[in-house]
Amino acid sequence: MIDPESLMLEDFTRLRRLPPYILSLVNTKKQEIRRKGEDVIDLGMGNPNIPAPDEVVNKLKEVSSDPKSHRYSAAAGIHKLKEEIAKRYSRLWNVSLDPDSEVAIVSGTKMGFFQLVLAMVANGDNVVVPEPAYPVHLYAPMIAGADVRTFSMFNGLSFFDNLQKIVRSTYPKPKFIVVSFPNNPTTKCVDIDFFSKLIDFAISERIWVIHDFAYADIVFDGYKAPSILQVKDAKKVAVEFYSMSKGFCMAGFRIGFALGNKTLIGILHKIKSWMEYGLFTPIQVAAIVALRDFPDFPSKIAKIYESRRNTVVDWFGKMGWIIEKPQGSMFIWAKIPDEFRSLGSEKFANLLLEKSFVATAPGIAFGQSGEGYIRIALVENEHRIKQAIRNIRRVLSAGG
Structure with a gap:
């Protein structure tokens, strides 16, 4: 039966x-x-x-007790929070960001990545994801209807030999490539020259770059992880996701940022306005305290x-x-x-x-x-x- x-x-x-x-x-x-x-x-x-720092948790409690915070938040988020992450990028990576057009607040970078992918791809589009990869990098595009083209970071060829081969042999041309360094799961790290070469390639091939910078702050032995946005002209083709989960120990708060290309930030804002009413205000205020008062x-x-x-x-x-x-x-x-x-x-x-x-x-x-x-x-x-x-x-x- x-x-x-x-x-x-x-x-x-x-x-x-x-x-x-x-x-x-x-x-x-x-x-x-x-x-x-x-x-x-x-x-x-x-x-x-x-x-997370006690003061961050206390601020969350304080603002949560205000009945005004129980209402819907604005989908675009609190402007002061965008200003604080822009200040952090300026201080740590010498990157200038317009809080209005180059910063989006997301309900965790996993959700933000998912929303951006949904806004970017249509059925039958191709995207490139190097393996091994954080699973959402592989499957968010797949759920959105894209075909995911992968290459191994362990196959003996250089990253860029692999990338050039797969991009130039794929039709239609891939819509974007996803990268993440320091990498989850492999822990692989790169220098700024790597990102410079990647941006040059992306501009020449007219494809977008999404960089998941979740582990920006968790670095050892004097190594400093570069932001892809440090590269000249990176904002022409790239968006970077920065998370409060790891460095600030706010994983359960579900808050992060997308930063970079104005077009991609704009479509992310647009799809977010249809999908949600904005992140709970006390969480945003707590994140302001974390970024402003606990930068180290x-x-x-x-x-x-x-x-x-x-x-x-x-x-x-x-x-x-x-x-x-x-x-x-x-x-x-x-x-x-x-x-x-x-x-x-x-x-x-x-x-x-x-x-x-x-x-x-x-x-x-x-x-x-x-x-x-x-x-x-x-x-x-x-x-x-x-x-x-x-x-x-x-x-x-x-x-x-």
């Missing part, structure tokens, strides 16, 4: 294009194990465990992540699992040990979860090019991280 509901599901064509969300499956397995009473150390999701807070947070990074790399190194030290992001991108490589990343991550009670993210969740790796999030204190490593060492030493 034919199930009527199955027939109805066939109508949801956008969802049919999506594969199972592996990170969601990992989370489900994690919850199942926790329900059995096990203490799972969660290094799977990049969910900061460090609180992200540097202190980066030091905490740097210490955690050192612990993971050093402790795993002592047990023979050699991992390259990242210069940025809140992750470790670890190649699976040789003796477990044949399992594949999903089964290896499941092994760690089921036997050592440590959740990690399998590399395959970030595209085919992520196979053979796992991503470890530095989102527990060092005591918990060391316990996780001891648990993993015990399982790996026993051969699984």
Whole structure:
């Protein structure tokens, strides 16, 4: 007998294009194990465990108690907040931004990226996303109806050889390319010359660039992550997303910014005006306090992540699992040990979860090019991280 509901599901064509969300499956397995009473150390999701400054939280409470803030917010957001992020860009990256036409406030950069993609692409458009990639970079364009063209950052060719090859062999020409540095999941970092070359290429090929700068502030060993907007003429073709989630530890607040090209900021504002009434006013005011009064807070947070990074790399190194030290992001991108490589990343991550009670993210969740790796999030204190490593060492030493 034919199930009527199955027939109805066939109508949801956008969802049919999506594969199972592996990170969601990992989370489900994690919850199942926790329900059995096990203490799972969660290094799977990049969910900061460090609180935002007390003054930011207090301002959120204060403004929330004002009945005026319970009304709808303006879709465009509070102008003072746009001014504060523009000041930060001027101070840190010597980038001049017009708060009115070159800045948009978004309800988290994941949502902002999704909204911009929906505004930019039509069915049948092509976009380019290097792999491994943060899943929304791959699947937001797909949900919007675009065809996603990928290339591996690990295939032996240079980034620009790959990019030139795929752009010039794709018809119709790609609408945009998505990049993100410091990269999630690979932790790869770049210099300003990389962005200069990318902008020159984008202008010559007449394609847009979207840069996800989520880990702008989480950098180590004296490295300073460049903004793509530092490049001359970048604003002709590029938009950059800056997040309050990582450096300011405001992940649950869901607030960030899109900055750069006036045309793209304009269409983002337009689609936002149809989709939402604006971000909750107390969150915007709290973000003003964070940017204005705690400009150096992200540097202190980066030091905490740097210490955690050192612990993971050093402790795993002592047990023979050699991992390259990242210069940025809140992750470790670890190649699976040789003796477990044949399992594949999903089964290896499941092994760690089921036997050592440590959740990690399998590399395959970030595209085919992520196979053979796992991503470890530095989102527990060092005591918990060391316990996780001891648990993993015990399982790996026993051969699984």
